[in-house]
Structures are given as structure tokens and as C-alpha cells.
Amino acid sequence: MALVPLKRRRRASSPPAGPPGPGRFPAVVLCLVEKRMGASRRAFLTQLARAKGFRVDRAYSAAVTHVVSEQNSGAEVAQWLEQQREECGAEGNPALLDISWFTESMGAGRPVEIESRHRLRVTTLAPHRWQMAPYACQRRTPLLHSNQPLTEALETLAEEAGFSGSEGRSLAFTRAASVLKALPGRLSTLEELGPLPGIGEHSRRVIQDVLEDGVCAEVERVKLSERYQTMKLFTKIFGVGVRTASRWYQEGLRTLVDLQERGTKLTRQQQAGLRHYDDLNTPVERGEAESISRAVQGAVQRCLPGTSVTLAGGFRRGKPHGHDVDLLLTHPEAGREAGLLSRVVSWLDSQDLILYQHSQENSYALQEGPEPPGGRDVMDRFERCFSIFRLEVQGGPGAARGWKAVRVDLVVAPISQFPFALLGWTGSRHFERELRRFASHERKMVLNSHALYDSRRNLFLPAVSEEEIFQHLGLEYVPPAQRNT
Structure with a gap:
């Protein structure tokens, strides 16, 4: 199937923010849960109920x-x-x-009596025990949380396991950390975790050690190990992955000076990464990222207005600083x-x-089949430029010479694929991994940064926004600031 422009579909209008009035039944205030119901059906049911005299509030409050x-x-x-209670501060x-x-109430034209068959069954948990959805994409994870030493x-x-090539073990620790980040409060005892998903026995031992002693001996040994320190040093070089870093370690290399003195063969990208190592490993502040974004915007408007x-x-x-700057470019036509x-x-x-740049062409084509090409790839196939930007600075690192080097990725997405690109390039990496795992295991769909494919219906599902992608998946929309898994 050829990739054709997708018409922007008119989304169902949302109900007004506030209720129209007390209605015919002032003792009854409804709130409809959008998750799995979908925005369109929720809007329709809201209008139906209000037409019959019911009060329906769009947002939860103590009045519901x-x-x-x-x-x-x-x-x-x-x-x-x-x-909802946490966000609005209302009980009820x-x-x-x-x-x-x-x-039944709509059919009767009045609120029918609530019977046991109408009520949703909620299993009562033990005191101090939290509930948690099994997938990180079903949870809201803020930037700041209360369990930093544990995570x-x-x-x-997780990082050490990745350096050792044990992806399964690395993922297990990452999932456990993501659960702790989503907890609504500080964990005080191991018993409070209860049977939360994603936390295995090894992770529980680490958590218990930190809770009891403030540190975990295993973690401290890892931090002090020569291999871990060397792998961290080498993988911070732009263009160096785990395999290359591991090979260098096995060859006896331990420092950046070793790479230079022993004449290690480096790619052009790695040479640039080594040359600007200190700058590229200095956090990029939000103001610096926005300055680069404005510079790119100026260049873009010169080349293609709109x-x-x-x-x-x-x-x-919502992060105040990061290690690089990701910019998505698209045109409405x-x-x-x-x-x-x-x-x-x-x-x-x-x-x-530009201090360094390497561009690659778009190699993606939407095709018929059981899944989109590259559907399970971590990266995508958009046209992009990996670059090192020369940013003028007046203070901090690089102030003496008047500039600092900053990693910048420029990614061009066709307008029909832009919502998927935006979702994929927002992250976090674990959130995206879990979103794709949920799509595959729970919905028999394949999601990547280009498209969403329904395997059961043999159909690509178009979307004009991130919200619509979540709706296709039957998930409650998680805003970017809550995706810090």
C-alpha cells in the first residue's frame, strides 16, 4: 500500500468543561471514564445523558x-x-x-436503583500496599519522585547488565525502577510493595539493602569495578556503543588517553565525539536547547516557510536539562x-x-504485511542528521572560548507520520518500549515511530495526534510530563 497523505479527521467535539446545571436529578452527578470508552463515545453518551436531564461532569470532583x-x-x-483525587485534591x-x-438508566429516563450486578468489584488491598498497572505506559510517572536512592x-x-550483554537482566532492573518511580509516596518498608508487578527477587534484595543500610553492597562493588567505570567512560563518546567499548576494554584500553596513544582506529563520528568529549558530557540546559531550537527554526523558515x-x-x-537536543521537523503539506x-x-x-554532521536518508515505506517494516526496531528510519552544534555561551563550560559543543539530532517526518514520530521521540525509552509491548501483547498491534498496524484486521490505523494513537490502543492518554519511567 503506497503512503498517501492522510486527511485530518474531524475529532468528536468534547463536552463543555463544566456541567450545564443541576439537571432533573440533583442528587446524581455522573463522570464517564474515557479509558477504553474512547473520546467519541464518551462525547455521545454525555450528550445523551444531558438530554435526558442528567448532570454529567467532564472532570472528576468531590461532587461526583x-x-x-x-x-x-x-x-x-x-x-x-x-x-483523579491526587490531581484535583478532591476526595468523595x-x-x-x-x-x-x-x-438501564437512559432507558428508564431516570437513575435506576444500583444493584450488585451494576457495581465494579474492587479487591481490597492490605494496608500500605499500592496497586500498579502491569505496563509502564498505563501508569503516570512524574519527573520527580520520592524513591531516588532506590531507583x-x-x-x-541495569546499566551494568547492559554493559555485560545481559539485556534480559537489564530490562528486569529497569522495570523494577519504573514501578518505584510511579509510586505515589516514599517506600519505607519492603512489605509495602506487596505483589506489585515487575519487581523480582533480586530487585527486592537490592531495595531491602538500601532501605536498611542506605546503600547496597552489590551496587557499590559495581560502581567501583574497573570494567564498569571504563565502559561508562567509553560509551559516553559520541558514536561508541557497548560492543565497541567492550572490545576496547578487552584490548586493555582504560582511558581516553589510551585511545589516542595506542592509535585506536576511530570513525569520523567517534573522532568528533572524542574531540568534544567534555562538552558533550556536560548537561544541556533547557535555555540552551530552546536557543538551538530557535536557530534551527530560523534556518527552516529560510528554506521552507511553514x-x-x-x-x-x-x-x-519537562526535564530541566539533558544530554542532547532532539528536534522534529515537518510541513503541513x-x-x-x-x-x-x-x-x-x-x-x-x-x-x-555545525561542528560535525552525518545525515541519512529516509528508508521507510509503508507496505502491506503482518507488521510495518522495522516495526520492532528501537530506532526509526526517518531522514535525519546526527550533528554537533556550535552554541555560543557567555558563562559556564566553554565560556573562555565563547562556545560549547552540543549534540543535536534533526529528524524530518512526513505530516501523516508526525504523531507517531512525536510519540516515539518524546520517550522515555522505557515508556516507548512498554507502549510497543502493550500494543503487541494486549492489542495484537504493531507500533513504531512511523505507524500503528492492526494485525487482526490487516489494517494501518491513521492518527492526527498522540491522543488518537492512545485511543486506538484503548489506553488512557498519558501526557509527556508523566512519561518519565
């Missing part, structure tokens, strides 16, 4: 008496309710009801973006803003 859900378990709705104890109560210990072991430049990555998730990147990079280079 009936929460109505469709195709969600009692545990899922209870978790949704807790999230509404009835958690299946859609059957709503349907740092687990992420150190093109948008979006700051993605950790900065879109399909096909106009072709050839744009080379013109933009050439202009930036002519302004002495």
Missing part, C-alpha cells in the same frame, strides 16, 4: 456521585479514581459502576518536506553553527 466505566476492571477504575466516595447501569541503585545494576520545529526528548517531558534537511544543514554550516 456515580463513576461509569466501560470494559474496565474494578481495579483499573479504582486506580483511575486515585489518580462515588459508586463505581459498569456501563449497564448507565444504559538509582536499580538503574546502576515548516514546524518541535523540541522532543526529555525536554518535552505532504511531500513538501522532501529535500529540506540538506538545505537546512547547509545553511547552518554556512553560519559556522
Whole structure:
């Protein structure tokens, strides 16, 4: 199937932000859960109920008496309710009801009596024990959390496992850390975890050690090991991955000076990474990222007016600093973006803003089949430029010479694929991994940064926004600031 421009579909209008009035039944205030119901159906049911005299509030508040859900378990709705209470600061104890109560009430033209068959069953948990959805993409994970020492210990072991080539072990520690990041409060005892998903016995031992002693001996041994320190040093070089770093370690190399003195053969990218090592390993501040974004925007408008430049990555998730800058470029007219990147990079280079660049062409084509090409790839196949930007600075690192080197990725996405690109390039990496795992295991779909493919219907599902992608997957939309898994 050829890739053709997708018409922007008119989305169902959302119900007004506030209720129209108390309605005919002032003792009943409804709130419909959008998850799995979808925005369009929720809007339709809201209009239907209001037409029959019911008050339906768009957002949860203490006034809500009936929460109505469709195709969600009692545990899922209870978790949704807790999230709403945290966000709005309102308590209340509404009835958690299946859609059957709503349907019968609409048929009767009044609120029918709540029977046991209408109520969603919620298993009561032991005191101090939290509930947690099994996939990170089903949870809201803020940038700041209360369990930093615990997650740092687990992420150190995840990194070490990755250096050793044990991807399964690395993923296990990463999943455990992501659960702790999503906890609503500080973990005090191991018992509080209960049977939360994603936390294995090894992770529990690490958590217990940190809770009891403040540190984990295993983690401290890893941090002090020569191999771990050397692997961290080498993998921080732009263009050096785990395999290359491991080979250098096996060859007896231990420092950056060793690489130079022993005449180690480096790619052009690695040479640039070594030359600007200190700058590239100095955090990029948000203001610096925005300055680079403005510079690229200026170049883009010179080359193709109307093109948008979006700051993605950790900065879109609310991080105050990061290790590089990811910028997505797209044009509202399909096909106009072709050839744009080379013109933009050439202009930036002519302004002495580029210290290094390597571009690659778009190698993606939407085709019929059981899954999109590269559907399980971590990276995508967009046209992109890996570059090192020359950023003028007045203070901090590089102030003496007046500039610092910053890693910048420029990615060009066709407008029809832009929502998928934005979702994929926002991260976090674990959130994206879990989102694709959920799509595959729970929905029999394949998601990548180009498309969403429904294997059961043999159909590509178009989307004009991130929200619509989540809707296709039957997931509650998670805003970027809550994807810091």
C-alpha cells in the first residue's frame, strides 16, 4: 500500500468543561471514564445523558456521585479514581459502576436503583500496599519522585547488565525502577510493595539493602569495578556503543588517553565525539536547547516557510536539562518536506553553527504485511542528521572560548507520520518500549515511530495526534510530563 497523505479527521467535539446545571436529578452527578470508552463515545453518551436531564461532569470532583466505566476492571477504575483525587485534591466516595447501569438508566429516563450486578468489584488491598498497572505506559510517572536512592541503585545494576550483554537482566532492573518511580509516596518498608508487578527477587534484595543500610553492597562493588567505570567512560563518546567499548576494554584500553596513544582506529563520528568529549558530557540546559531550537527554526523558515520545529526528548517531558537536543521537523503539506534537511544543514554550516554532521536518508515505506517494516526496531528510519552544534555561551563550560559543543539530532517526518514520530521521540525509552509491548501483547498491534498496524484486521490505523494513537490502543492518554519511567 503506497503512503498517501492522510486527511485530518474531524475529532468528536468534547463536552463543555463544566456541567450545564443541576439537571432533573440533583442528587446524581455522573463522570464517564474515557479509558477504553474512547473520546467519541464518551462525547455521545454525555450528550445523551444531558438530554435526558442528567448532570454529567467532564472532570472528576468531590461532587461526583456515580463513576461509569466501560470494559474496565474494578481495579483499573479504582486506580483511575486515585489518580483523579491526587490531581484535583478532591476526595468523595462515588459508586463505581459498569456501563449497564448507565444504559438501564437512559432507558428508564431516570437513575435506576444500583444493584450488585451494576457495581465494579474492587479487591481490597492490605494496608500500605499500592496497586500498579502491569505496563509502564498505563501508569503516570512524574519527573520527580520520592524513591531516588532506590531507583538509582536499580538503574546502576541495569546499566551494568547492559554493559555485560545481559539485556534480559537489564530490562528486569529497569522495570523494577519504573514501578518505584510511579509510586505515589516514599517506600519505607519492603512489605509495602506487596505483589506489585515487575519487581523480582533480586530487585527486592537490592531495595531491602538500601532501605536498611542506605546503600547496597552489590551496587557499590559495581560502581567501583574497573570494567564498569571504563565502559561508562567509553560509551559516553559520541558514536561508541557497548560492543565497541567492550572490545576496547578487552584490548586493555582504560582511558581516553589510551585511545589516542595506542592509535585506536576511530570513525569520523567517534573522532568528533572524542574531540568534544567534555562538552558533550556536560548537561544541556533547557535555555540552551530552546536557543538551538530557535536557530534551527530560523534556518527552516529560510528554506521552507511553514515548516514546524518541535523540541522532543526529555525536554518535552519537562526535564530541566539533558544530554542532547532532539528536534522534529515537518510541513503541513505532504511531500513538501522532501529535500529540506540538506538545505537546512547547509545553511547552518554556512553560519559556522555545525561542528560535525552525518545525515541519512529516509528508508521507510509503508507496505502491506503482518507488521510495518522495522516495526520492532528501537530506532526509526526517518531522514535525519546526527550533528554537533556550535552554541555560543557567555558563562559556564566553554565560556573562555565563547562556545560549547552540543549534540543535536534533526529528524524530518512526513505530516501523516508526525504523531507517531512525536510519540516515539518524546520517550522515555522505557515508556516507548512498554507502549510497543502493550500494543503487541494486549492489542495484537504493531507500533513504531512511523505507524500503528492492526494485525487482526490487516489494517494501518491513521492518527492526527498522540491522543488518537492512545485511543486506538484503548489506553488512557498519558501526557509527556508523566512519561518519565
